[in-house]
Amino acid sequence: MGKDTVVIVTPIAPRAVKRGRLAARKYGNLNGLCIGLLDNNKPNADRFLEFAGELLRERYPNLRLIPKRKMTRTGADGLRELAEDCGVVINAFGD
Amino acid sequence: MALARTEAATRGLSELPLVELPHPVGSIPLAALRTVACSIIDQIVDALTRQSAVDEPWSANKSADETTERVIEAPADPALMFQYFVNRGWSDGLPVLAPTEAAVEEMIAAGAVARDAVFGVIPPLNGIATAEKIAANAVMAGCLPEYFPLLLAVLRCVVRPGFNLDGVQTTTGNVAPLTIVNGPCRQRLQINSGANALGQGWRANATIGRALRLVLCNIGGAAPGGYDKATLGQPAKYTFCLGENEEENPWEPLHVERGLEREADAVSAFGCSGVNSAVDMASQTAKGLLKTFALTMVGGFTSGVTSTETLLIVCPEHAAILAEGGYSKAAIRAELFELARVPHDKISDENLQLLANRRPKWFRSDASEVPVIDRPEDLWIVVAGGKGAKSAYIPGRTGTKLQTAVVETPALSCRC
Numbered sequence: 001m002g003k004d005t006v007v008i009v010t011p012i013a014p015r016a017v018k019r020g021r022l023a024a025r026k027y028g029n030l031n032g033l034c035i036g037l038l039d040n041n042k043p044n045a046d047r048f049l050e051f052a053g054e055l056l057r058e059r060y061p062n063l064r065l066i067p068k069r070k071m072t073r074t075g076a077d078g079l080r081e082l083a084e085d086c087g088v089v090i091n092a093f094g095d
Numbered sequence: 096m097a098l099a100r101t102e103a104a105t106r107g108l109s110e111l112p113l114v115e116l117p118h119p120v121g122s123i124p125l126a127a128l129r130t131v132a133c134s135i136i137d138q139i140v141d142a143l144t145r146q147s148a149v150d151e152p153w154s155a156n157k158s159a160d161e162t163t164e165r166v167i168e169a170p171a172d173p174a175l176m177f178q179y180f181v182n183r184g185w186s187d188g189l190p191v192l193a194p195t196e197a198a199v200e201e202m203i204a205a206g207a208v209a210r211d212a213v214f215g216v217i218p219p220l221n222g223i224a225t226a227e228k229i230a231a232n233a234v235m236a237g238c239l240p241e242y243f244p245l246l247l248a249v250l251r252c253v254v255r256p257g258f259n260l261d262g263v264q265t266t267t268g269n270v271a272p273l274t275i276v277n278g279p280c281r282q283r284l285q286i287n288s289g290a291n292a293l294g295q296g297w298r299a300n301a302t303i304g305r306a307l308r309l310v311l312c313n314i315g316g317a318a319p320g321g322y323d324k325a326t327l328g329q330p331a332k333y334t335f336c337l338g339e340n341e342e343e344n345p346w347e348p349l350h351v352e353r354g355l356e357r358e359a360d361a362v363s364a365f366g367c368s369g370v371n372s373a374v375d376m377a378s379q380t381a382k383g384l385l386k387t388f389a390l391t392m393v394g395g396f397t398s399g400v401t402s403t404e405t406l407l408i409v410c411p412e413h414a415a416i417l418a419e420g421g422y423s424k425a426a427i428r429a430e431l432f433e434l435a436r437v438p439h440d441k442i443s444d445e446n447l448q449l450l451a452n453r454r455p456k457w458f459r460s461d462a463s464e465v466p467v468i469d470r471p472e473d474l475w476i477v478v479a480g481g482k483g484a485k486s487a488y489i490p491g492r493t494g495t496k497l498q499t500a501v502v503e504t505p506a507l508s509c510r511c
Contacts, residue, residue: 006195007167008167014163047128094102
């Protein structure tokens with residue numbers, strides 16, 4: 001350490017990193033699937049998912065759509081149902 | 096998009112498929128929203144059906160412009176050192192003191208904790224808040240070592256799930272964590288609970304609140320304009336700390352209400368938006384005063400939010416009027432729950448629709464108004480301030496609940 005410098009403890013910290021694994025995306029196309037539409041209660045999220053669902057159904061008429069809403073950041077009723085019944089889920093949105 | 100990627104990565108899901116929508120989406124007409132949906136539906140299909148992971152998974156560990164070295168050399172000259180910290184985004188914009196190893200060590204010793212003791216993981220970047228790193232930020236903020244146990248107690252509060260620190264850190268709302276101090280430590284540490292308790296001029300109030308902010312930014316990574324998405328922010332994001340004026344409180348103080356002994360040292364953390372002044376120099380009755388408080392609460396009603404916890408800071412003169420009128424805290428809460436209501440016809444059609452989705456029980460067929468709070472118990476009441484007839488109302492942040500912790504103070508010789 002020179003006289004013009006001082007040793008300091010940095011105020012930033014190492015990060016805790018979780019290691020997870022996504023469920024495999026095993027569907028090459030969406031035809032016939034059940035799709036969850038999870039609305040996180042942000043303004044327009046429900047409407048956006050409605051539009052997305054309509055557009056998907058135009059392409060894949062045999063879709064089944066399950067709309068759900070979660071009212072808080074951490075919890076949502078019906079998540080287990082989504083996990084059990086749905087091939088894929090769209091969650092909207094991080095506005 | 097960067098925040099979404101980070102949020103996913105900190106949960107171990109760095110490969111979560113994401114699709115970016117052009118901002119804004121929450122406030123645009125439905126026709127425009129449908130156009131947005133049409134424009135990105137191909138990306139959604141691709142995200143749902145893409146078989147393989149992205150070629151190079153994004154990692155929360157990767158950061159080219161940050162060091163996690165434990166110590167570094169910085170300029171000794173105070174002005175140069177300040178600029179050095181500013182350049183690295185380690186300051187709140189105000190000068191900081193050098194977190195030398197000696198100063199940090201003294202801070203840690205005052206807390207009687209191990210250097211590597213972990214007090215939580217701070218979102219959004221999941222920085223590991225060890226005693227040493229918290230102490231470095233406390234030194235920078237100008238804390239005396241005697242404040243350190245209190246700061247650690249605040250950290251214990253904000254990392255609890257009920258505080259929803261993720262939300263507080265990254266919201267577009269103008270949210271800041273308020274620290275409320277109870278117990279004998281207010282005198283010992285010279286924490287202001289009287290005149291100008293939320294104002295300037297008191298080292299303990301100023302530096303404890305500031306240290307928390309630096310911890311949240313430096314350890315948590317919530318840099319303003321980066322992962323801190325506040326649209327406007329507020330001055331309380333620099334520092335926000337006061338003591339409760341227990342000596343002029345006719346009711347039980349906050350920490351006793353929260354189940355602690357009156358003689359315990361305690362802190363409570365509340366994630367909240369700005370201070371709304373409740374000025375009433377005329378009312379001489381509790382009934383009159385509560386009408387004023389209700390008006391202030393209605394004025395602080397933010398359309399589109401879900402019901403939150405809220406805080407009323409009652410000045411001693413107002414508290415005396417309420418107590419002389421026979422009002423307990425429970426009676427105040429019950430009356431303000433009834434009085435602080437917004438008629439539906441005062442709310443825009445779009446917000447009415449939003450509120451009807453979020454708080455449907457206030458939109459049944461015979462309903463004509465929305466209460467500011469869903470339940471009387473969603474209003475916290477503390478007494479603070481000096482002479483004058485100026486109280487304050489502070490709305491809380493959605494999904495955030497007030498948290499309280501004991502300040503575990505080792506035997507110390509106080510230098511303040």
